Amino acid sequence: MTRRDVARLLPLLALYLAALAFFPAHPDDEASYVDLAHRLAHGWYVTGDNRALLDPDPSSPDLWFGPGLPGLLAPLAALDVPLRLMRVVGPLVLFGGVLLFYALLRRRWEPPTPLLGAYALGLYPPFWPLLTNLHSEPLAVALVAGGMLGLALHLERPRASTFVLAAGSFAGLALTRVAYGWVLTVVLIASLVWWLGTRSSAASRTALVVAAALLACTPWLAYTQRETGRVYQWGNSGALSLYWMSSPYPGDRGDWRQADDVFTDPALARHAPFFAGLRGLSLGEQNARIERRALRNIAHRPDRYAENVGANLGRMFLNVPYSDEPWQWNDVFYAAPNLLVAIVVVVSALVLVPRRRLLPPETGPFLLIAGAGFLLHAALAAYPRMLAPLMPLVVWFAVLAATTWARERGWNMRERSVFLGAWRRGSSSSVSP
Numbered sequence: 001m002t003r004r005d006v007a008r009l010l011p012l013l014a015l016y017l018a019a020l021a022f023f024p025a026h027p028d029d030e031a032s033y034v035d036l037a038h039r040l041a042h043g044w045y046v047t048g049d050n051r052a053l054l055d056p057d058p059s060s061p062d063l064w065f066g067p068g069l070p071g072l073l074a075p076l077a078a079l080d081v082p083l084r085l086m087r088v089v090g091p092l093v094l095f096g097g098v099l100l101f102y103a104l105l106r107r108r109w110e111p112p113t114p115l116l117g118a119y120a121l122g123l124y125p126p127f128w129p130l131l132t133n134l135h136s137e138p139l140a141v142a143l144v145a146g147g148m149l150g151l152a153l154h155l156e157r158p159r160a161s162t163f164v165l166a167a168g169s170f171a172g173l174a175l176t177r178v179a180y181g182w183v184l185t186v187v188l189i190a191s192l193v194w195w196l197g198t199r200s201s202a203a204s205r206t207a208l209v210v211a212a213a214l215l216a217c218t219p220w221l222a223y224t225q226r227e228t229g230r231v232y233q234w235g236n237s238g239a240l241s242l243y244w245m246s247s248p249y250p251g252d253r254g255d256w257r258q259a260d261d262v263f264t265d266p267a268l269a270r271h272a273p274f275f276a277g278l279r280g281l282s283l284g285e286q287n288a289r290i291e292r293r294a295l296r297n298i299a300h301r302p303d304r305y306a307e308n309v310g311a312n313l314g315r316m317f318l319n320v321p322y323s324d325e326p327w328q329w330n331d332v333f334y335a336a337p338n339l340l341v342a343i344v345v346v347v348s349a350l351v352l353v354p355r356r357r358l359l360p361p362e363t364g365p366f367l368l369i370a371g372a373g374f375l376l377h378a379a380l381a382a383y384p385r386m387l388a389p390l391m392p393l394v395v396w397f398a399v400l401a402a403t404t405w406a407r408e409r410g411w412n413m414r415e416r417s418v419f420l421g422a423w424r425r426g427s428s429s430s431v432s433p
Helices: 003-022 030-041 070-080 089-106 114-120 125-131 136-157 161-174 179-198 201-216 218-228 235-245 261-262 266-277 283-300 302-318 329-358 363-379 384-408 419-425
Strands: none
Touching: 003 089, 003 114, 003 125, 003 261, 030 070, 070 125, 070 136, 070 161, 089 114, 089 125, 089 136, 089 384, 114 384, 125 136, 125 329, 125 384, 136 201, 136 363, 161 179, 161 201, 179 201, 179 218, 179 419, 201 363, 235 283, 235 302, 261 266, 261 419, 266 302, 283 302, 302 329, 302 363, 302 384, 329 384, 363 384
16 A cells, blocks of 8 residues: 555545544443553453442443453553543544555455545444544454455465454454454354365365454453353353343333443333342352343243344434434434445345355455344344444445446456456356355
Protein backbone atom coordinates (compact mmCIF):
# COMPACT_ATOMS: atom_id res chain seq x y z
CA MET A 1 0.00 0.00 0.00
CA THR A 2 1.41 3.39 -1.04
CA ARG A 3 1.15 6.80 0.56
CA ARG A 4 -1.19 7.79 -2.23
CA ASP A 5 -3.52 4.94 -1.28
CA VAL A 6 -3.57 6.10 2.34
CA ALA A 7 -4.15 9.71 1.25
CA ARG A 8 -7.19 8.67 -0.78
CA LEU A 9 -8.73 7.20 2.35
CA LEU A 10 -7.87 10.05 4.71
CA PRO A 11 -11.33 11.67 4.34
CA LEU A 12 -12.67 8.69 6.29
CA LEU A 13 -10.34 9.45 9.19
CA ALA A 14 -11.52 13.06 9.11
CA LEU A 15 -15.12 11.83 9.18
CA TYR A 16 -14.40 9.58 12.18
CA LEU A 17 -12.74 12.39 14.11
CA ALA A 18 -15.70 14.62 13.28
CA ALA A 19 -18.07 11.94 14.58
CA LEU A 20 -16.06 11.82 17.79
CA ALA A 21 -16.39 15.58 18.12
CA PHE A 22 -20.02 16.08 17.12
CA PHE A 23 -21.99 12.93 17.97
CA PRO A 24 -23.31 13.10 21.53
CA ALA A 25 -21.61 10.88 24.09
CA HIS A 26 -23.86 8.30 25.71
CA PRO A 27 -23.57 5.98 28.70
CA ASP A 28 -22.25 2.58 27.74
CA ASP A 29 -19.33 0.28 28.48
CA GLU A 30 -16.68 2.99 28.37
CA ALA A 31 -16.26 3.32 32.15
CA SER A 32 -15.69 -0.42 32.40
CA TYR A 33 -13.05 -0.46 29.68
CA VAL A 34 -11.18 2.45 31.26
CA ASP A 35 -11.40 0.84 34.70
CA LEU A 36 -10.05 -2.44 33.32
CA ALA A 37 -7.25 -0.59 31.52
CA HIS A 38 -6.18 0.97 34.82
CA ARG A 39 -6.32 -2.45 36.48
CA LEU A 40 -4.08 -3.95 33.80
CA ALA A 41 -1.69 -1.02 34.14
CA HIS A 42 -1.33 -2.02 37.80
CA GLY A 43 -0.94 -5.74 37.06
CA TRP A 44 -4.38 -7.21 37.82
CA TYR A 45 -7.76 -7.61 36.16
CA VAL A 46 -10.80 -8.92 38.07
CA THR A 47 -11.89 -7.84 41.52
CA GLY A 48 -13.02 -11.21 42.81
CA ASP A 49 -16.11 -9.46 44.20
CA ASN A 50 -19.09 -11.81 44.26
CA ARG A 51 -21.42 -8.79 44.32
CA ALA A 52 -20.34 -7.60 40.86
CA LEU A 53 -23.23 -9.18 38.95
CA LEU A 54 -25.98 -7.87 41.27
CA ASP A 55 -24.34 -4.56 42.21
CA PRO A 56 -26.70 -1.70 41.22
CA ASP A 57 -23.78 0.33 39.88
CA PRO A 58 -20.91 -1.99 38.95
CA SER A 59 -17.89 -0.47 37.27
CA SER A 60 -17.33 -3.73 35.42
CA PRO A 61 -18.69 -7.20 36.26
CA ASP A 62 -15.81 -9.61 36.61
CA LEU A 63 -14.74 -11.21 33.31
CA TRP A 64 -17.60 -9.44 31.53
CA PHE A 65 -15.19 -8.02 28.95
CA GLY A 66 -12.18 -9.53 27.25
CA PRO A 67 -8.76 -7.95 27.72
CA GLY A 68 -8.32 -6.82 24.11
CA LEU A 69 -9.42 -3.18 24.29
CA PRO A 70 -8.32 -2.71 27.93
CA GLY A 71 -4.91 -4.04 26.94
CA LEU A 72 -4.70 -1.52 24.11
CA LEU A 73 -5.68 1.29 26.49
CA ALA A 74 -3.45 0.15 29.36
CA PRO A 75 -0.35 2.14 28.28
CA LEU A 76 -2.50 5.27 28.02
CA ALA A 77 -4.02 4.57 31.42
CA ALA A 78 -0.55 4.11 32.91
CA LEU A 79 0.38 7.56 31.60
CA ASP A 80 -2.87 9.08 32.96
CA VAL A 81 -3.91 10.22 29.48
CA PRO A 82 -7.20 12.16 29.72
CA LEU A 83 -10.33 10.32 28.64
CA ARG A 84 -11.03 12.72 25.77
CA LEU A 85 -7.67 11.75 24.26
CA MET A 86 -8.18 8.05 24.94
CA ARG A 87 -11.32 8.26 22.82
CA VAL A 88 -9.20 9.01 19.74
CA VAL A 89 -8.24 5.31 19.82
CA GLY A 90 -11.65 4.43 18.33
CA PRO A 91 -11.34 6.51 15.13
CA LEU A 92 -7.70 5.47 14.68
CA VAL A 93 -8.27 1.72 14.96
CA LEU A 94 -11.38 1.88 12.76
CA PHE A 95 -9.41 3.75 10.11
CA GLY A 96 -6.69 1.12 10.44
CA GLY A 97 -9.33 -1.52 9.80
CA VAL A 98 -10.41 0.24 6.60
CA LEU A 99 -6.78 0.35 5.44
CA LEU A 100 -6.42 -3.39 6.05
CA PHE A 101 -9.65 -4.01 4.17
CA TYR A 102 -8.39 -1.88 1.28
CA ALA A 103 -5.22 -3.99 1.21
CA LEU A 104 -7.38 -7.13 1.14
CA LEU A 105 -9.35 -5.89 -1.87
CA ARG A 106 -6.23 -4.59 -3.60
CA ARG A 107 -4.63 -8.04 -3.64
CA ARG A 108 -7.42 -9.35 -5.88
CA TRP A 109 -8.98 -6.44 -7.75
CA GLU A 110 -7.53 -3.60 -9.79
CA PRO A 111 -8.54 0.05 -9.23
CA PRO A 112 -11.02 1.55 -8.67
CA THR A 113 -12.70 -1.47 -7.03
CA PRO A 114 -10.56 -1.54 -3.84
CA LEU A 115 -11.14 2.15 -3.18
CA LEU A 116 -14.89 1.87 -3.74
CA GLY A 117 -15.07 -1.18 -1.49
CA ALA A 118 -13.07 0.52 1.26
CA TYR A 119 -15.39 3.52 1.19
CA ALA A 120 -18.43 1.25 1.20
CA LEU A 121 -17.14 -0.24 4.44
CA GLY A 122 -15.90 3.00 5.96
CA LEU A 123 -19.14 4.90 5.32
CA TYR A 124 -21.33 2.39 7.17
CA PRO A 125 -23.33 4.86 9.34
CA PRO A 126 -23.78 2.68 12.48
CA PHE A 127 -19.99 2.84 12.95
CA TRP A 128 -20.15 6.53 13.78
CA PRO A 129 -22.00 6.51 17.15
CA LEU A 130 -19.45 3.94 18.34
CA LEU A 131 -16.73 6.58 18.10
CA THR A 132 -18.07 9.01 20.70
CA ASN A 133 -17.20 6.66 23.55
CA LEU A 134 -14.72 3.83 23.87
CA HIS A 135 -16.24 0.67 22.39
CA SER A 136 -14.66 -2.64 21.44
CA GLU A 137 -16.35 -2.83 18.03
CA PRO A 138 -13.93 -0.52 16.11
CA LEU A 139 -11.02 -2.65 17.28
CA ALA A 140 -12.98 -5.80 16.39
CA VAL A 141 -13.57 -4.45 12.86
CA ALA A 142 -9.83 -3.87 12.44
CA LEU A 143 -9.01 -7.36 13.71
CA VAL A 144 -11.57 -9.00 11.41
CA ALA A 145 -10.08 -7.12 8.44
CA GLY A 146 -6.57 -8.14 9.50
CA GLY A 147 -7.64 -11.76 9.91
CA MET A 148 -9.30 -11.76 6.50
CA LEU A 149 -6.20 -10.30 4.84
CA GLY A 150 -3.85 -12.74 6.53
CA LEU A 151 -6.06 -15.75 5.80
CA ALA A 152 -6.60 -14.82 2.15
CA LEU A 153 -2.85 -14.40 1.63
CA HIS A 154 -2.10 -17.63 3.49
CA LEU A 155 -4.56 -19.65 1.41
CA GLU A 156 -3.00 -18.39 -1.79
CA ARG A 157 0.65 -18.78 -0.75
CA PRO A 158 1.35 -20.08 2.78
CA ARG A 159 4.07 -18.22 4.62
CA ALA A 160 4.96 -17.74 8.25
CA SER A 161 4.15 -14.01 8.06
CA THR A 162 0.65 -14.56 6.65
CA PHE A 163 -0.01 -17.31 9.19
CA VAL A 164 0.99 -15.02 12.06
CA LEU A 165 -1.11 -12.14 10.70
CA ALA A 166 -4.21 -14.30 10.38
CA ALA A 167 -3.89 -16.25 13.62
CA GLY A 168 -2.81 -13.19 15.60
CA SER A 169 -5.71 -11.10 14.32
CA PHE A 170 -8.28 -13.79 15.09
CA ALA A 171 -6.80 -14.34 18.55
CA GLY A 172 -7.04 -10.61 19.19
CA LEU A 173 -10.64 -10.69 17.99
CA ALA A 174 -11.55 -13.43 20.49
CA LEU A 175 -9.87 -11.49 23.30
CA THR A 176 -11.63 -8.27 22.29
CA ARG A 177 -15.14 -9.63 21.73
CA VAL A 178 -15.22 -12.82 23.80
CA ALA A 179 -18.23 -14.17 21.86
CA TYR A 180 -15.85 -14.69 18.95
CA GLY A 181 -14.00 -17.29 20.97
CA TRP A 182 -17.07 -19.44 20.43
CA VAL A 183 -17.36 -18.29 16.81
CA LEU A 184 -13.80 -19.43 16.12
CA THR A 185 -14.48 -22.71 17.89
CA VAL A 186 -17.41 -23.35 15.54
CA VAL A 187 -15.27 -22.35 12.54
CA LEU A 188 -12.54 -24.78 13.63
CA ILE A 189 -14.99 -27.67 13.92
CA ALA A 190 -16.64 -26.80 10.60
CA SER A 191 -13.25 -26.52 8.88
CA LEU A 192 -12.23 -29.95 10.14
CA VAL A 193 -15.50 -31.45 8.89
CA TRP A 194 -14.99 -29.67 5.57
CA TRP A 195 -11.46 -31.09 5.32
CA LEU A 196 -12.58 -34.62 6.18
CA GLY A 197 -15.17 -34.46 3.42
CA THR A 198 -13.09 -32.83 0.70
CA ARG A 199 -9.39 -32.91 1.73
CA SER A 200 -9.39 -29.27 0.62
CA SER A 201 -6.18 -27.33 1.25
CA ALA A 202 -8.29 -24.25 2.04
CA ALA A 203 -10.04 -26.21 4.78
CA SER A 204 -6.84 -27.56 6.33
CA ARG A 205 -5.05 -24.21 6.26
CA THR A 206 -8.10 -22.48 7.76
CA ALA A 207 -8.29 -25.08 10.52
CA LEU A 208 -4.60 -24.62 11.35
CA VAL A 209 -4.90 -20.83 11.46
CA VAL A 210 -7.98 -20.90 13.69
CA ALA A 211 -6.47 -23.59 15.94
CA ALA A 212 -3.38 -21.41 16.39
CA ALA A 213 -5.58 -18.41 17.20
CA LEU A 214 -7.43 -20.38 19.88
CA LEU A 215 -4.15 -21.74 21.23
CA ALA A 216 -2.85 -18.19 21.56
CA CYS A 217 -5.83 -17.46 23.84
CA THR A 218 -4.82 -20.23 26.28
CA PRO A 219 -3.46 -17.81 28.92
CA TRP A 220 -6.80 -16.00 29.01
CA LEU A 221 -8.75 -19.27 29.24
CA ALA A 222 -6.45 -20.50 32.01
CA TYR A 223 -7.07 -17.24 33.85
CA THR A 224 -10.86 -17.46 33.51
CA GLN A 225 -10.79 -21.10 34.64
CA ARG A 226 -8.84 -20.12 37.73
CA GLU A 227 -11.30 -17.34 38.54
CA THR A 228 -14.55 -19.20 37.74
CA GLY A 229 -13.69 -22.89 38.12
CA ARG A 230 -15.13 -23.53 34.65
CA VAL A 231 -13.21 -24.89 31.66
CA TYR A 232 -13.22 -22.98 28.35
CA GLN A 233 -14.90 -19.93 29.87
CA TRP A 234 -14.46 -17.03 27.45
CA GLY A 235 -16.36 -14.57 29.63
CA ASN A 236 -19.29 -14.14 31.98
CA SER A 237 -21.64 -12.10 29.80
CA GLY A 238 -23.22 -14.89 27.76
CA ALA A 239 -25.25 -16.52 30.52
CA LEU A 240 -27.22 -13.37 31.37
CA SER A 241 -27.79 -12.58 27.68
CA LEU A 242 -29.17 -16.07 27.12
CA TYR A 243 -31.34 -15.76 30.23
CA TRP A 244 -33.14 -12.68 28.92
CA MET A 245 -33.56 -14.30 25.50
CA SER A 246 -35.11 -17.35 27.16
CA SER A 247 -37.64 -15.43 29.26
CA PRO A 248 -41.04 -17.16 28.95
CA TYR A 249 -43.04 -14.23 30.33
CA PRO A 250 -45.39 -12.17 28.12
CA GLY A 251 -44.04 -8.70 27.47
CA ASP A 252 -40.38 -9.78 27.66
CA ARG A 253 -38.80 -9.53 24.22
CA GLY A 254 -35.35 -10.89 24.95
CA ASP A 255 -33.51 -7.59 25.17
CA TRP A 256 -30.65 -7.38 27.65
CA ARG A 257 -31.23 -5.94 31.10
CA GLN A 258 -28.83 -5.40 33.96
CA ALA A 259 -29.37 -8.05 36.63
CA ASP A 260 -30.11 -5.58 39.43
CA ASP A 261 -32.98 -4.06 37.41
CA VAL A 262 -35.18 -6.93 38.56
CA PHE A 263 -35.25 -5.39 42.06
CA THR A 264 -36.30 -1.90 40.91
CA ASP A 265 -38.35 -2.32 37.70
CA PRO A 266 -41.92 -3.51 38.37
CA ALA A 267 -42.05 -5.03 34.86
CA LEU A 268 -39.24 -7.38 35.86
CA ALA A 269 -40.55 -8.29 39.30
CA ARG A 270 -41.28 -11.85 38.15
CA HIS A 271 -37.53 -12.41 37.82
CA ALA A 272 -36.64 -11.01 41.24
CA PRO A 273 -37.02 -14.23 43.30
CA PHE A 274 -34.60 -16.11 41.05
CA PHE A 275 -31.94 -13.39 41.18
CA ALA A 276 -32.40 -12.91 44.92
CA GLY A 277 -31.46 -16.58 45.30
CA LEU A 278 -28.06 -15.83 43.73
CA ARG A 279 -26.92 -13.60 46.57
CA GLY A 280 -24.01 -15.02 48.53
CA LEU A 281 -22.91 -17.37 45.76
CA SER A 282 -19.62 -17.07 43.94
CA LEU A 283 -19.63 -15.36 40.56
CA GLY A 284 -18.94 -18.68 38.86
CA GLU A 285 -21.90 -20.35 40.55
CA GLN A 286 -24.15 -17.35 39.87
CA ASN A 287 -23.44 -17.56 36.15
CA ALA A 288 -23.78 -21.34 36.14
CA ARG A 289 -27.24 -21.09 37.70
CA ILE A 290 -28.30 -18.36 35.28
CA GLU A 291 -27.16 -20.53 32.38
CA ARG A 292 -29.02 -23.59 33.68
CA ARG A 293 -32.21 -21.60 34.19
CA ALA A 294 -31.94 -20.16 30.66
CA LEU A 295 -31.54 -23.61 29.10
CA ARG A 296 -34.46 -24.91 31.15
CA ASN A 297 -36.64 -22.00 29.99
CA ILE A 298 -35.78 -22.75 26.35
CA ALA A 299 -36.57 -26.45 26.81
CA HIS A 300 -39.95 -25.66 28.40
CA ARG A 301 -40.97 -22.81 26.07
CA PRO A 302 -39.09 -23.07 22.76
CA ASP A 303 -41.86 -21.05 21.13
CA ARG A 304 -41.15 -18.03 23.35
CA TYR A 305 -37.43 -18.34 22.68
CA ALA A 306 -38.11 -18.44 18.92
CA GLU A 307 -40.22 -15.27 19.25
CA ASN A 308 -37.42 -13.56 21.13
CA VAL A 309 -34.90 -14.61 18.48
CA GLY A 310 -37.13 -12.93 15.90
CA ALA A 311 -37.28 -9.80 18.05
CA ASN A 312 -33.50 -9.98 18.46
CA LEU A 313 -33.02 -9.95 14.70
CA GLY A 314 -35.19 -6.85 14.60
CA ARG A 315 -32.97 -5.18 17.20
CA MET A 316 -29.80 -6.11 15.34
CA PHE A 317 -31.02 -4.64 12.05
CA LEU A 318 -33.63 -2.04 13.03
CA ASN A 319 -32.87 -1.25 16.68
CA VAL A 320 -36.43 -2.31 17.61
CA PRO A 321 -38.31 -3.81 19.43
CA TYR A 322 -37.38 -3.38 23.09
CA SER A 323 -39.47 -4.38 26.07
CA ASP A 324 -39.63 -0.91 27.58
CA GLU A 325 -38.70 1.52 24.80
CA PRO A 326 -40.96 2.66 21.94
CA TRP A 327 -39.79 3.29 18.40
CA GLN A 328 -37.87 6.54 18.01
CA TRP A 329 -37.14 8.55 14.90
CA ASN A 330 -33.37 8.06 15.24
CA ASP A 331 -33.87 4.29 14.86
CA VAL A 332 -33.97 5.06 11.13
CA PHE A 333 -30.24 5.75 11.43
CA TYR A 334 -29.79 2.02 12.00
CA ALA A 335 -32.75 0.68 10.07
CA ALA A 336 -32.00 2.29 6.70
CA PRO A 337 -28.38 1.11 6.27
CA ASN A 338 -29.07 -2.30 7.82
CA LEU A 339 -32.02 -2.96 5.53
CA LEU A 340 -29.65 -2.17 2.67
CA VAL A 341 -27.15 -4.60 4.19
CA ALA A 342 -29.83 -7.32 4.29
CA ILE A 343 -30.71 -6.69 0.63
CA VAL A 344 -27.03 -6.77 -0.35
CA VAL A 345 -26.56 -10.09 1.44
CA VAL A 346 -29.54 -11.67 -0.34
CA VAL A 347 -28.54 -10.35 -3.77
CA SER A 348 -24.91 -11.43 -3.25
CA ALA A 349 -26.07 -14.93 -2.35
CA LEU A 350 -28.24 -15.10 -5.47
CA VAL A 351 -25.22 -14.16 -7.60
CA LEU A 352 -22.57 -16.26 -5.89
CA VAL A 353 -24.28 -19.52 -4.91
CA PRO A 354 -24.80 -20.72 -8.51
CA ARG A 355 -21.13 -19.90 -9.20
CA ARG A 356 -19.70 -21.28 -5.95
CA ARG A 357 -17.25 -23.64 -7.69
CA LEU A 358 -15.57 -20.69 -9.42
CA LEU A 359 -15.01 -18.49 -6.39
CA PRO A 360 -11.64 -17.75 -4.73
CA PRO A 361 -10.42 -20.09 -1.97
CA GLU A 362 -11.07 -17.66 0.88
CA THR A 363 -14.81 -17.63 0.10
CA GLY A 364 -15.56 -20.73 2.16
CA PRO A 365 -13.66 -19.66 5.31
CA PHE A 366 -15.11 -16.14 5.13
CA LEU A 367 -18.59 -17.61 4.86
CA LEU A 368 -18.00 -19.80 7.91
CA ILE A 369 -16.85 -16.82 10.01
CA ALA A 370 -19.73 -14.61 8.88
CA GLY A 371 -22.35 -17.31 9.36
CA ALA A 372 -21.13 -18.41 12.79
CA GLY A 373 -20.82 -14.81 13.99
CA PHE A 374 -24.29 -13.87 12.84
CA LEU A 375 -26.03 -16.96 14.23
CA LEU A 376 -24.34 -16.65 17.61
CA HIS A 377 -25.45 -13.06 18.04
CA ALA A 378 -28.95 -13.89 16.84
CA ALA A 379 -29.21 -16.46 19.64
CA LEU A 380 -28.14 -14.07 22.44
CA ALA A 381 -29.44 -10.63 23.40
CA ALA A 382 -27.94 -8.23 20.86
CA TYR A 383 -27.84 -4.64 19.63
CA PRO A 384 -27.12 -3.16 16.16
CA ARG A 385 -23.45 -2.77 17.07
CA MET A 386 -23.13 -6.57 17.11
CA LEU A 387 -23.23 -6.38 13.30
CA ALA A 388 -20.22 -4.06 13.14
CA PRO A 389 -17.45 -6.73 13.17
CA LEU A 390 -19.25 -8.61 10.39
CA MET A 391 -19.28 -5.65 8.00
CA PRO A 392 -15.86 -6.34 6.38
CA LEU A 393 -17.15 -9.80 5.48
CA VAL A 394 -20.45 -8.45 4.14
CA VAL A 395 -18.73 -5.82 1.97
CA TRP A 396 -16.19 -8.35 0.69
CA PHE A 397 -18.97 -10.66 -0.49
CA ALA A 398 -20.78 -7.68 -2.04
CA VAL A 399 -17.66 -6.68 -3.98
CA LEU A 400 -17.15 -10.27 -5.13
CA ALA A 401 -20.77 -10.53 -6.29
CA ALA A 402 -20.70 -7.15 -8.05
CA THR A 403 -17.48 -7.85 -9.93
CA THR A 404 -18.64 -11.35 -10.87
CA TRP A 405 -21.95 -10.04 -12.22
CA ALA A 406 -20.24 -7.18 -14.10
CA ARG A 407 -17.62 -9.43 -15.68
CA GLU A 408 -20.25 -11.82 -17.01
CA ARG A 409 -21.83 -8.88 -18.81
CA GLY A 410 -18.60 -7.95 -20.51
CA TRP A 411 -17.68 -5.00 -18.32
CA ASN A 412 -13.99 -4.27 -18.02
CA MET A 413 -13.46 -5.67 -14.49
CA ARG A 414 -9.82 -6.59 -13.99
CA GLU A 415 -8.68 -8.94 -11.26
CA ARG A 416 -5.31 -9.80 -9.79
CA SER A 417 -3.83 -13.27 -9.11
CA VAL A 418 -4.77 -16.64 -10.52
CA PHE A 419 -8.50 -16.18 -9.95
CA LEU A 420 -9.12 -14.61 -13.35
CA GLY A 421 -7.36 -17.46 -15.13
CA ALA A 422 -9.34 -20.03 -13.18
CA TRP A 423 -12.56 -18.29 -14.12
CA ARG A 424 -11.70 -18.24 -17.80
CA ARG A 425 -10.81 -21.93 -17.76
CA GLY A 426 -14.04 -22.77 -15.97
CA SER A 427 -12.24 -24.27 -12.99
CA SER A 428 -14.24 -26.94 -11.19
CA SER A 429 -12.39 -26.91 -7.86
CA SER A 430 -14.87 -26.44 -5.02
CA VAL A 431 -14.28 -23.96 -2.25
CA SER A 432 -17.56 -24.53 -0.45
CA PRO A 433 -17.36 -25.77 3.12
